Amino acid sequence: MADPMRIRAQASGDKATVRVLMSHEMESGQRKDAAGKLVPAWHITEVTAALNGKQVLAAEWGTAVSKNPFLQFVIKGAKAGDKVAVSWKDNKGDSRTDEVTVS
Amino acid sequence: MDLTLLLFRKSKEVTMQRSRLFMWAAAMAVACMPALAQKTTSQGIDEYRAMLQDGNPSELFEAKGEDLWKQKRGPKNASLEKCDLGKGPGVFKGAFVELPRYFSDTGRVQDLESRLLTCMETLQGFNATEIAKTPFGKGEQNNVTALATWIAAESKDMRFNLSQSHPQERVFYEVGKRLFFQRGGPHDFACASCHGEDGKRIRLQDLPNLSKNPGDGVGFAAWPAYRVSNGQMWGMQQRLNDCYRQQRFPYPGFASDATIALGMYLGVNSKGSASIAPAIKR
Numbered sequence A: 001m002a003d004p005m006r007i008r009a010q011a012s013g014d015k016a017t018v019r020v021l022m023s024h025e026m027e028s029g030q031r032k033d034a035a036g037k038l039v040p041a042w043h044i045t046e047v048t049a050a051l052n053g054k055q056v057l058a059a060e061w062g063t064a065v066s067k068n069p070f071l072q073f074v075i076k077g078a079k080a081g082d083k084v085a086v087s088w089k090d091n092k093g094d095s096r097t098d099e100v101t102v103s
Numbered sequence B: 001m002d003l004t005l006l007l008f009r010k011s012k013e014v015t016m017q018r019s020r021l022f023m024w025a026a027a028m029a030v031a032c033m034p035a036l037a038q039k040t041t042s043q044g045i046d047e048y049r050a051m052l053q054d055g056n057p058s059e060l061f062e063a064k065g066e067d068l069w070k071q072k073r074g075p076k077n078a079s080l081e082k083c084d085l086g087k088g089p090g091v092f093k094g095a096f097v098e099l100p101r102y103f104s105d106t107g108r109v110q111d112l113e114s115r116l117l118t119c120m121e122t123l124q125g126f127n128a129t130e131i132a133k134t135p136f137g138k139g140e141q142n143n144v145t146a147l148a149t150w151i152a153a154e155s156k157d158m159r160f161n162l163s164q165s166h167p168q169e170r171v172f173y174e175v176g177k178r179l180f181f182q183r184g185g186p187h188d189f190a191c192a193s194c195h196g197e198d199g200k201r202i203r204l205q206d207l208p209n210l211s212k213n214p215g216d217g218v219g220f221a222a223w224p225a226y227r228v229s230n231g232q233m234w235g236m237q238q239r240l241n242d243c244y245r246q247q248r249f250p251y252p253g254f255a256s257d258a259t260i261a262l263g264m265y266l267g268v269n270s271k272g273s274a275s276i277a278p279a280i281k282r
Helices: B002-053 B058-070 B112-122 B128-133 B140-153 B167-181 B191-195 B236-246 B257-269
Strands: A006-012 A015-021 A044-051 A054-060 A070-076 A083-090 A095-101 B101-103 B108-110 B200-202 B205-207 B225-227 B232-234 B279-281
Touching (some): A006 A083, A006 A095, A015 A083, A044 A070, A054 A070, B058 B140, B058 B225, B101 B167, B108 B112, B167 B191, B167 B257, B236 B257
Parallel strands (some): B225 B279
Antiparallel strands (some): A015 A070, A044 A083, A083 A095, B101 B108, B200 B205
């Protein structure tokens, strides 16, 4: 099971800014280990975000995204008290979903 | 005739004006160029750092450290909640800014990481020597770093106030000071070679002068820190050992007296400066 994400969602006016910090190795598949063997690629492939259960963002990610990625986006029409859920899936089939309330 | 003279005069005036303007422009360019270039470079670095500040991945390690503190682990299946970091069993707030210090139960001067190791041995039954020998970034070492990150974060914005009342603490300060200035290795390097003068820089990294108080959130007050370039969380022990690697010295080792003494020297120098740990670096 992957480590939890840190999500902050703050409303201002008619929109909310969401900041997500994901814990992931994001191994590109280009690096070699001490023995000279390629370290297999291991990275997030899919990211989705939902506001009160309705999907508002979908992204396909690849090897170019950094380790422990940070993602920031704005949701129009989100108010304090709304629920924002962020999920990711990686190429090893692991996934993680975390939810916060907009403040 | 008159007309030609007039024309001639006028054109001369124009040329003079032009050349004056040109000279002025040239002088301005010479005067401004270095300042302008430097400003944009350092501004660029500052902007980049400000962007990194938001979403410092050290938060992930903080969360992990907090869990590890409360979690029952090790052969004795116990948590670290009774660990004495110098302010009584279980007190972690403000402990970071008073370490390293002398501990009467172990009879040693210890910094945060070596003290955590002691707690992991006495409370949880781990083998401290084995963990100390584990390479950085492997196995239990990662847990020690996460714990140190969380404990340091609990003292964020507090000011360093290391004790110098015990004779051992003064000895460690003196030893640390000598190690700081001791040159050696194939490059005849000391810590002071890079960190003994104001206004030095390696590529884009400003080098703080650590032979005196470097101010809030600089040097000792900035570690543990997350390094963006390699995605690693480093504690002070790893940072100090890395200094020796850069000097082409062998590692003094995790929780060695040498690195603790250096920590004592840097910590005492930082007295009164606020801690920003866990920080984010390049």
